[in-house]
Amino acid sequence: MARKYERVADDLRRKILRGELAPGEQLEAQTSLAERYRVSLPTVQQALGVLEAEGLLDAIHGIGTYVRANKQPLRRKADRYQWEKNRALLSEEERKATGGTEHDTGLNVDDLEFYSEYHIEEADHDLAEALEVPPGTRLLHRAYQTSIKSERTVISMSDSYLVYDMVAVNPDLLDASNEPWPGGTHHQLRTAGIEIDRVIDEVSARPPRGDETELLGIKPGVAVLTLRKTSYDVDGRVIEVANAIMPGDRTILTFETKLERWPS
Amino acid sequence: MARKYERVADDLRRKILRGELAPGEQLEAQTSLAERYRVSLPTVQQALGVLEAEGLLDAIHGIGTYVRANKQPLRRKADRYQWEKNRALLSEEERKATGGTEHDTGLNVDDLEFYSEYHIEEADHDLAEALEVPPGTRLLHRAYQTSIKSERTVISMSDSYLVYDMVAVNPDLLDASNEPWPGGTHHQLRTAGIEIDRVIDEVSARPPRGDETELLGIKPGVAVLTLRKTSYDVDGRVIEVANAIMPGDRTILTFETKLERWPS
DNA sequence: GAGTGGTCTAGACCACTGT
DNA sequence: CAGTGGTCTAGACCACTCC
Numbered sequence: 001m002a003r004k005y006e007r008v009a010d011d012l013r014r015k016i017l018r019g020e021l022a023p024g025e026q027l028e029a030q031t032s033l034a035e036r037y038r039v040s041l042p043t044v045q046q047a048l049g050v051l052e053a054e055g056l057l058d059a060i061h062g063i064g065t066y067v068r069a070n071k072q073p074l075r076r077k078a079d080r081y082q083w084e085k086n087r088a089l090l091s092e093e094e095r096k097a098t099g100g101t102e103h104d105t106g107l108n109v110d111d112l113e114f115y116s117e118y119h120i121e122e123a124d125h126d127l128a129e130a131l132e133v134p135p136g137t138r139l140l141h142r143a144y145q146t147s148i149k150s151e152r153t154v155i156s157m158s159d160s161y162l163v164y165d166m167v168a169v170n171p172d173l174l175d176a177s178n179e180p181w182p183g184g185t186h187h188q189l190r191t192a193g194i195e196i197d198r199v200i201d202e203v204s205a206r207p208p209r210g211d212e213t214e215l216l217g218i219k220p221g222v223a224v225l226t227l228r229k230t231s232y233d234v235d236g237r238v239i240e241v242a243n244a245i246m247p248g249d250r251t252i253l254t255f256e257t258k259l260e261r262w263p264s
Numbered sequence: 265m266a267r268k269y270e271r272v273a274d275d276l277r278r279k280i281l282r283g284e285l286a287p288g289e290q291l292e293a294q295t296s297l298a299e300r301y302r303v304s305l306p307t308v309q310q311a312l313g314v315l316e317a318e319g320l321l322d323a324i325h326g327i328g329t330y331v332r333a334n335k336q337p338l339r340r341k342a343d344r345y346q347w348e349k350n351r352a353l354l355s356e357e358e359r360k361a362t363g364g365t366e367h368d369t370g371l372n373v374d375d376l377e378f379y380s381e382y383h384i385e386e387a388d389h390d391l392a393e394a395l396e397v398p399p400g401t402r403l404l405h406r407a408y409q410t411s412i413k414s415e416r417t418v419i420s421m422s423d424s425y426l427v428y429d430m431v432a433v434n435p436d437l438l439d440a441s442n443e444p445w446p447g448g449t450h451h452q453l454r455t456a457g458i459e460i461d462r463v464i465d466e467v468s469a470r471p472p473r474g475d476e477t478e479l480l481g482i483k484p485g486v487a488v489l490t491l492r493k494t495s496y497d498v499d500g501r502v503i504e505v506a507n508a509i510m511p512g513d514r515t516i517l518t519f520e521t522k523l524e525r526w527p528s
Numbered sequence: 529g530a531g532t533g534g535t536c537t538a539g540a541c542c543a544c545t546g547t
Numbered sequence: 548c549a550g551t552g553g554t555c556t557a558g559a560c561c562a563c564t565c566c
Contacts, residue, residue, distance in 0.1 A: 002474075003534090003535070003536095004535075004536070005535085005536090006474060010474075029550075029551060029552085030551080030552065030553095031550095031551090039536080039537085040536065040537045040538065040539090041537090041538085041539085042536075042537075042538095042554095042555095043535090043536065043537080045552085045553080045554095046535095046536095048552095050471070050484070053470075053471045054470065054471060055470070059551095059552065059553090060544090060545090060551090060552080061543070061544050061545080061551075061552050061553070062543070062544030062545035062546080062550080062551050062552065063544080063545060063546085063550095063551065063552080064550090064551060064552080065551090065552075078519060078521045079521075081521045081523060082521070082523055082524065085523050085524070085526075088526075089526065190526075195525070195526055196523060197522070197523055197525075198520060198521065198522045198523060199520070199521045199523070200518060200519070200520050200521075201518065201519045201520075201521070202516050202517070202518045203467055203489070203516070203517040203518070203519070204489065204512060204515060204516050204517070205469035205487040205488065205489045205512030205515075206318065206319070206487055206512055206513065207314070207317045207318060207485060207486070207487060210266075210270060210274075220314070221471060221485060222471070223469035223470055223471060223487030223488070223512060224469065224487070225467070225468065225469045234525070248468060248469030248470055248487060249470065251468060251469075252466050252467070252468050253466070253467040253468070254464060254465065254466045254467070255342060255464070255465045255467070255519040255521075256462060256463070256464050256465075257342050257343075257345045257346070257462060257463045257464075257465070257519075258461070258462045259345060259346055259349050259460060259461055259462060259463070260346065260349070261459070261461070261498070262349075262352075262353065262454075262459055267553090267554070267555095268554075268555070269554085269555090293531075293532060293533085294532080294533065294534095295531095295532090303555080303556085304555060304556045304557065304558090305556090305557085305558085306535095306536095306555075306556075306557095307554085307555065307556080309533085309534080309535095310554095310555095312533095323532095323533060323534090324532090324533080324563090324564090325532075325533050325534070325562070325563050325564080326531080326532050326533065326562070326563030326564040326565080327531095327532065327533080327563080327564060327565085328531090328532060328533080329532090329533075
């Protein structure tokens, strides 16, 4: 009762995992595969779609379908939060040298490209609830995109929301042209007299929306990881809510939980 | 340039989000939708597939397609680890009362159903590396499935691996018929003289494999969250490696990071 | 049997790339 | 131009559910 496209996908997957099809190698054309497996073209395409979603194949329009070379996995560790907070205390010289993403991935700041955009908006229902403010409250919305220079694709996009009145005490914070701000958000907030005390991450997964497939350079079917980060200050107020999206086929989020010792 | 199936999916999505199609409501038949949108049947089906993957629709074979009623989201909080560790110290009476999943979701132990299976296996390359033992080392493999009684579907499946020789000192631990063990893994390990000190979670997302779609009751296209949990004891040894899989359309993993204060 | 969703086909046609 | 992948169609046929 197995579906035909699954039989085809299973066979190709097996060949890839066994190494019979080497990374970087070009597959036969779809029409040729259709003949070989005695199935129709749409069936072959569905099978290839499954393997693309799994990250095993890359189909390039007009060129061919290739076994994907192992892309460097992107790790994002939660200890970056402590690292970022500490960094806010360093000299400007030191702060300029690196950012959070390099801390995670081991990439250099020169390998990465950042894009940011600031808007002033009013809180919708969801954001108002997350920020614990009334709907309609004025917010500073900062949209970020991080990409690897050597690839054409974005590896993470993130939307950060701050309550406007909390950060407006330092007008420099409202100006996107000051990005990338040396020392990151913690240093920005420090200039506004705010200290972050704890961060809560909520992680889920879903298929990508149409615009996200283009930006992240993934096919529909590849899952994306979603992360909502909520930052609380030392008085327990919500300071920042950020929604981030990363491609699921190459991103690993890591978290460490330290446990209290049993009494002896 | 938008694809036709996206136009159809976008239109239906908009109607659902606006409430023009209420949760629980049945959609027109696919053939009827095809006429309405002036597209072919496969195109309608592709559009519906997108919305199913997003968790907005449930198509039931032979019955119809329905706007999905909001399923209860399943939260899994990392503070369950501390909670589970503390539980190992309670009396047997108290330990029997609850388990980790109830702690997370607020569900009662009576609402949930557990299934477990034990095997003895040899470590493959991946597991050997994760457990920091030589390949071929004898392992105790425990496979767990958790489901909600009122639904027919599994909400999480997990495979836990322990080094056989570490736990064999207590033969009761090798017997699946002792599950569910009151007090969970921490209590089990305590009887073997092992105390867990820290846990590292690695989270990613991918499309489901064929067998997972059936078990988790999801359609291909719905993303699954994958979690690898590595537990270290107080001497820094790896004690347990567990791989868990959860449906991405209703699971939220949460983690808290406490930050050190700045010096004043 | 009637109505529903699920899978597959043969083939048309388009879009992209490199020569 | 030839060769590749991408989208869509009309329709056949099957599987499931309810009456």
